[in-house]
Amino acid sequence: xxxxxxxxxxxxxxxxxxxxxxxxxxxxxxxxxxxxxxxxxxxxxxxxxxxxxxxxxxxxxxxxxxxxxxxxxxxxxxxxxxxxxxxxxxxxxxxxx
Amino acid sequence: xxxxxxxxxxxxxxxxxxxxxxxxxxxxxxxxxxxxxxxxxxxxxxxxxxxxxxxxxxxxxxxxxxxxxxxxxxxxxxxxxxxxxxxxxxxxxxxxx
Amino acid sequence: xxxxxxxxxxxxxxxxxxxxxxxxxxxxxxxxxxxxxxxxxxxxxxxxxxxxxxxxxxxxxxxxxxxxxxxxxxxxxxxxxxxxxxxxxxxxxxxxxxxxxxxxxxxxxxxxxxxxxxxxxxxxxxxxxxxxxxxxxxxxxxxxxxxxxxxxxx
Amino acid sequence: xxxxxxxxxxxxxxxxxxxxxxxxxxxxxxxxxxxxxxxxxxxxxxxxxxxxxxxxxxxxxxxxxxxxxxxxxxxxxxxxxxxxxxxxxxxxxxxxxxxxxxxxxxxxxxxxxxxxxxxxxxxxxxxxxxxxxxxxxxxxxxxxxxxxxxxxxx
Numbered sequence: 001x002x003x004x005x006x007x008x009x010x011x012x013x014x015x016x017x018x019x020x021x022x023x024x025x026x027x028x029x030x031x032x033x034x035x036x037x038x039x040x041x042x043x044x045x046x047x048x049x050x051x052x053x054x055x056x057x058x059x060x061x062x063x064x065x066x067x068x069x070x071x072x073x074x075x076x077x078x079x080x081x082x083x084x085x086x087x088x089x090x091x092x093x094x095x096x097x
Numbered sequence: 098x099x100x101x102x103x104x105x106x107x108x109x110x111x112x113x114x115x116x117x118x119x120x121x122x123x124x125x126x127x128x129x130x131x132x133x134x135x136x137x138x139x140x141x142x143x144x145x146x147x148x149x150x151x152x153x154x155x156x157x158x159x160x161x162x163x164x165x166x167x168x169x170x171x172x173x174x175x176x177x178x179x180x181x182x183x184x185x186x187x188x189x190x191x192x193x194x
Numbered sequence: 195x196x197x198x199x200x201x202x203x204x205x206x207x208x209x210x211x212x213x214x215x216x217x218x219x220x221x222x223x224x225x226x227x228x229x230x231x232x233x234x235x236x237x238x239x240x241x242x243x244x245x246x247x248x249x250x251x252x253x254x255x256x257x258x259x260x261x262x263x264x265x266x267x268x269x270x271x272x273x274x275x276x277x278x279x280x281x282x283x284x285x286x287x288x289x290x291x292x293x294x295x296x297x298x299x300x301x302x303x304x305x306x307x308x309x310x311x312x313x314x315x316x317x318x319x320x321x322x323x324x325x326x327x328x329x330x331x332x333x334x335x336x337x338x339x340x341x342x343x344x345x346x347x348x
Numbered sequence: 349x350x351x352x353x354x355x356x357x358x359x360x361x362x363x364x365x366x367x368x369x370x371x372x373x374x375x376x377x378x379x380x381x382x383x384x385x386x387x388x389x390x391x392x393x394x395x396x397x398x399x400x401x402x403x404x405x406x407x408x409x410x411x412x413x414x415x416x417x418x419x420x421x422x423x424x425x426x427x428x429x430x431x432x433x434x435x436x437x438x439x440x441x442x443x444x445x446x447x448x449x450x451x452x453x454x455x456x457x458x459x460x461x462x463x464x465x466x467x468x469x470x471x472x473x474x475x476x477x478x479x480x481x482x483x484x485x486x487x488x489x490x491x492x493x494x495x496x497x498x499x500x501x502x
Contacts, residue, residue, distance in 0.1 A: 021399055021473070074407075089404065089469075093487030094465070095471050095485045096441070096464060097296075097384055097461060097465035118317035167250055171253075172254070189317060191317065193315070194287050194316070212383070220388035223384065223386075223387045226381070227362075228378065230450065231378070233448065294387065
């Protein structure tokens with residue numbers, strides 16, 4: 001546990017989260033700006049952190065594998081590193097066309 | 098030779114021959130009505146009979162396999178029986194579309 | 195579904211054909227269209243002259259259309275082929291296929307064009323930009339190969 | 349070749365798009381178009397509501413178009429996708445691909461639609477004829493399978 005100092009775990013960064021279709025409806029917001037822990041490494045880490053925030057996120061991500069993600073408007077995967085993404089979008093599988 | 102009586106070989110039937118594209122140009126006619134021997138069995142038989150009629154037909158059918166045929170407006174093959182076809186068309190491979 | 199097949203000297207209008215096909219109905223989900231245009235071949239050509247076999251052209255395209263209709267669940271099928279002189283940039287042929295879903299519409303239009311190329315009795319002759327009469331366009335073995343894609347594997 | 353990509357609420361006109369694509373040129377031999385229409389599902393639906401991700405929709409369709417342009421020798425590529433409420437019989441999406449020859453135009457249009465279905469950030473919600481709000485349309489695994497056709501064999 002020495003590697004993770006209290007300072008590092010309390011560091012945060014600001015991201016814009018956007019939600020679409022039934023993900024938006026379950027979260028209850030079209031978008032929000034949040035300070036997330038800087039040590040969340042991947043999309044999955046962020047999803048688990050969001051689910052701990054409240055029932056609305058629990059409902060939206062109940063089936064984690066069903067929700068798709070885009071980092072700065074590029075499709076990404078659950079294991080993708082968040083990197084420095086500033087806009088993170090969650091949405092159901094696409095049904096356009 | 099007994100099977101082919103003189104009467105049978107002299108019997109004829111009337112067909113309309115139509116020509117398109119360079120086949121038409123080489124024959125020198127868009128169409129003609131001819132009495133052909135009734136014992137010509139297949140398309141190839143007819144082509145060989147036509148080639149014996151003159152140089153224009155020789156030129157049109159110089160490469161027999163290149164010329165396509167239709168019997169009563171249906172595509173046919175060199176070995177197809179002429180049957181009772183009344184309109185026989187010869188033309189190059191198609192280039193429409 | 196009755197296919198619309200026309201052989202004509204005049205030009206055609208794609209939007210009008212689609213409107214006619216889909217008027218008053220809401221069950222069509224996909225319309226695929228193909229338009230073949232006359233190319234100038236880097237300025238070499240002034241026109242193509244299209245000769246056809248009247249009667250058989252309609253009949254043969256009708257047979258190809260019937261095969262397409264038997265093979266895919268189509269809600270509309272249109273084939274229009276022009277003849278006579280056609281200048282570079284002008285339209286030569288139109289195929290339209292409509293269905294509930296896109297796969298059937300794409301495949302049927304593709305199939306129609308492949309068979310139209312190899313079976314419809316039309317022949318193209320070149321007219322050159324220098325005023326001389328060019329030769330008859332030669333059939334491509336590519337086109338035969340394309341048509342063979344639709345045949346069952348031997 | 350610069351692809352034309354538009355995300356819009358308004359309807360579009362196929363003939364006008366083709367005219368714009370081919371104006372003043374005579375090197376295009378084939379134009380393939382796809383139009384996706386809103387179906388009423390046997391009268392069950394009064395409309396589809398299309399939600400999209402502004403910004404990413406244009407960007408993602410642009411990336412798909414760039415892939416198509418790299419893969420086929422295209423002379424024109426257009427993708428128009430509508431959003432907002434769309435009634436049965438109305439147009440939702442247009443893809444147009446132009447090339448010298450038909451194979452490239454057919455494949456590019458087909459490819460564009462398969463990837464647009466699975467990658468463009470649009471979501472359809474049903475509005476029912478009985479006045480109630482229906483559910484979100486579920487993605488089809490068919491569409492993922494269709495998109496996989498274009499990937500190199502493993």
